[in-house]
Amino acid sequence: MEKKKEMVKTKRAQKKDNKWTQNDKVFLYILIPILILFFVFNTLQLLKGFYYGLTNYKGYGDYSFVGLRNFIDLFSDARVGKSYVFTFKYAIVLTIIVNIISLILALGLNKEIKGKSVLRGIYFVPNILGGLVVGYIFSFIFTYILPAIGQMAGITFLQNSILASTKSAWIAIVIVGAWQGIAMNTIIYISGLQTVPEDVYEAGMIDGATGWEKFCKLTFPLILPFITINLVLCMKNALMVFDQIMSLTKGGPSQSTESISYLIYNNGMSGGQFGFQSANAFVFFVVIVIVSFLQMKFLGGKEEQL
Amino acid sequence: MSENMEKVTKEAVEGAVTNENEGEAFAKKRRAKHKKQSGPVQGKTVNRVINILLALGCLTVLFPLYMTTIIAFKQPSEMTNDISGALGFPAEWKFENFTEAMRVTDFWHSLGNSILITGVTVALCILIHSLAGYVIGRKMIKLKAFKMSYYYIVSGMFVPFAVLMMPLVKQTAQIGIANRFGVIVLYTVFFMPMNVMLYTGYLKNIPTQLEEAAHVDGATAWQTFWKIIFFNMKPMHATVAILTAMSTWNDVMTPLVIMAGTDENTLPLAQLNFQSQFGTNYNLAFASYLLALLPILIFYIVCQKQILSGVVNGAVK
Structure with missing residues (x-):
């Protein structure tokens, strides 16, 4: 065994001399096909998307170059602007609601309570179900159950389907998004709360920390990394919302709930705007990158280490 | 139920x-x-x-x-x-609604497609991404080319499918894979950034002594990986399998745009088509929804523990 180790050591010393050893090369030969696969179906398509964005391609037939016109037109296109406003409004409201509720739920589910694992199991169920079918089920609730309740209780707001009004349809999508999103974030918060050691609380008790103080000064800073994860995850998923739109509103009423993904799909694939929506998609990609970097910059620096 | x-x-x-x-x-x-x-x-x-x-x-x-x-x-x-x-x-x-819904949505066929696509995707992801994670993870400290490859692949996480959708539809049609196979290939590429990151991270837990010993005994890197490392990555395989399976099973967008020209359906797609044809018969529709939800619900009830820990692992790491 000693001999082997020494042999390894001498071999290592040899390796350092000529940088690329045989072993390194074998690793590279394995990596190259994987990189090619990734390039062909990811990076190349991104570049092609940019290329299509420079044309007036309809998705079929001939096309010609139009330079940056599509990219310039994007900024004055009312429908695109509306979809960005809707998507960001949805994402921000959803992220706030989901994180507040799931943090409260996680605090509760982390206590010494009866049937804890069953409760945790049930609260996670919405996350495993597909957004499309969930949307169809909620669509029935919004169109039939809620108005019926509204009529019984005399609440005028609920008497018509909230999906039918341009003012309230987005709320319906937030509700469905929250129903599914809370499940995921709660589980992550629970695992975060479990990383807080018991003696931190004991020390806090000795110092006379009460419930709210305990949360603000002990729990909150210690689970900050998990809050970062949840905010980033929730925001990212919300910005790409598609399934729920597809099943709840199809972008209506009067295009008030068109998300960016839905607009790209709808107008790009069947609306004859292949080139224009390719430009939109590329800008969307840039926006996602910027948002992600901003989030990491703002949230990443504040984590506290124990 | x-x-x-x-x-x-x-x-x-x-x-x-x-x-x-x-x-x-x-x-x-x-x-x-x-x-x-x-x-x-x-x-x-x-x-x-x-x-x-x-x-x-x-x-x-x-x-x-x-x-x-x-x-x-x-x-x-x-x-x-x-x-x-x-x-x-x-x-x-x-159970009349259920038998009728099964007939109308061609349930068993869609279920078969969903299982096929999810199963093959998960298998390919585990095989290819663990290999990629190993190759990159072991060399990225020493060699810049591997480190660059790591950041190149992982940065793919910033690219949503909606951005690549239109060029991909053209591409898959051009090379004749606008079908189930194409969807599987796209998933394998699409989940690569996330999974490679997970595997590379997990590799730090596996000591290099094992490989060195195998190397001394004359095993090639290829053999070393499949005989030693692959089995040591077992906990991460579970996480990757669960995350990949759940995203694949419930995904609508990829099969919707890629398989549009074929007669094939996945379970969610069948609901989408069903909705546009029979949306007004709510009893039939809900029977169909329930059928679409049941497989994953059953899977969840059976593997609840693994799913919860898999989801947390995937998110936290």
Whole structure:
């Protein structure tokens, strides 16, 4: 065994001399096909998307170059602007609601309570179900159950389907998004709360920390990394919302709930705007990158280490 | 299924009834507590109240599922316009809606497609991404080319599918893979950034001595990986399998745009097509929804522990 180790050591010393050893090369030969696969179906398509964005391609037939016109037109296109406003409004409201509720739920589910694992199991169920079918089920609730309740209780707001009004349809999508999103974030918060050691609380008790103080000064800073994860995850998923739109509103009423993904799909694939929506998609990609970097910059620096 | 659900709702409702009494008791005890400042007693009562509130909160999760089940068993004639018409029990528990929904949506075929696509995707992801994670993870400290490859692949996480969708539709059609196979290839590429990151991260837990010993014994890198490392990565395989399977199973967008020209459906796609044709028959529709939800619900009930830990692992790392 000693001999082997020494042999390894001498071999290592040899390796350092000529940088690329045989072993390194074998690793590279394995990596190259994987990189090619990734390039062909990811990076190349991104570049092609940019290329299509420079044309007036309809998705079929001939096309010609139009330079940056599509990219310039994007900024004055009312429908695109509306979809960005809707998507960001949805994402921000959803992220706030989901994180507040799931943090409260996680605090509760982390206590010494009866049937804890069953409760945790049930609260996670919405996350495993597909957004499309969930949307169809909620669509029935919004169109039939809620108005019926509204009529019984005399609440005028609920008497018509909230999906039918341009003012309230987005709320319906937030509700469905929250129903599914809370499940995921709660589980992550629970695992975060479990990383807080018991003696931190004991020390806090000795110092006379009460419930709210305990949360603000002990729990909150210690689970900050998990809050970062949840905010980033929730925001990212919300910005790409598609399934729920597809099943709840199809972008209506009067295009008030068109998300960016839905607009790209709808107008790009069947609306004859292949080139224009390719430009939109590329800008969307840039926006996602910027948002992600901003989030990491703002949230990443504040984590506290124990 | 529905019986179980009834039971759960029943329990929850009973919980709600006792809730009021508990509330009073809680208020009394809280007043008493202010006088005595007895910590443990207060803690217990608070926990009880939390317990009840959480049980009530479960209703928001269970209600849509309960409603789906109930409507799926009813006949259209039972669906009156008031609440009891939608939420009351059916006159008879008959499975006619389900057999009809299965026929109309070609359920077994769509289920087969979903299982095929998810199964092959998961297998390919585990094989290819663990290999990529290993190759990159072991060399990225020493060699810049591998480190660059790592950042190149992982940065793919910033590219949503919607951005690549249109060029991909053209590309898959051009090379003749606008079908189930194409969808599998795209998933394998699309989940690569996330999975490679997970595998590379996990590799730090596997000591290099094993490989060095194997190397000395004359094993090639290829053999070393499949015979030693691959099995040592088992916990991460589980996480990757669960994350990949759940995203693949529920995904609508990729098969929707890629397989548009074929007659093939996945389970969610079948619902989408069904909705545009038979959307007005709610009983049939809900039977179909319930059928679409059942496979993953059953899977969840069986592997709940692994799914929860897999999801947390994937998110936290």
